[in-house]
Amino acid sequence: DSGVTQTPKHLITATGQRVTLRCSPRSGDLSVYWYQQSLDQGLQFLIHYYNGEERAKGNILERFSAQQFPDLHSELNLSSLELGDSALYFCASSQGQSYGYTFGSGTRLTVV
């Protein structure tokens, strides 16, 4: 157990739907990062939050949004889902804005 909790582990939904992925960082970690891993691809950076504030955006679609709450957990919202959004979505956390990421075990999203 890495200490980073992601729920749900698996999600199957239909095109056009909206889903919310949840991440609880390790205790004491203020930074949360979201990454997407599509088939045979490396992890693509989506977004970074630090202590509730958005710090950086990567290749995140406009249909996707995220937030970090006062208790530091984070949610990634994916809307108007398309088949190509099927992927593993990883959350990672770190104490500050350091390189020392700890990843969760991911949420596998399947859009049918």
Next chain:
Amino acid sequence: DQQVKQNSPSLSVQEGRISILNCDYTNSMFDYFLWYKKYPAEGPTFLISISSIKDKNEDGRFTVFLNKSAKHLSLHIVPSQPGDSAVYFCAASVRGGSARQLTFGSGTQLIVLP
């Protein structure tokens, strides 16, 4: 545009021998490099890193080499063990900015044969 490339999707090595995983990058602004290991159904776990001011970093059986002029880094595992069988991701980061987002390669599946 893939800024970090791992050109070998898979590698098979005999137990006890050396495993060499390679990674190339194109962005000369990258100044910190990391290797992560990933088992099925788990998230990536940090393995070893190297700053651009160094050309070698060693941690037990794992050594990372950086060749800045060639924009190339490699991970050596000696001796290889069956438990090392996993997907290995190379990642890189740019100095500065308020975030530490990493740019990952597509991974190399290492299979260590007993």
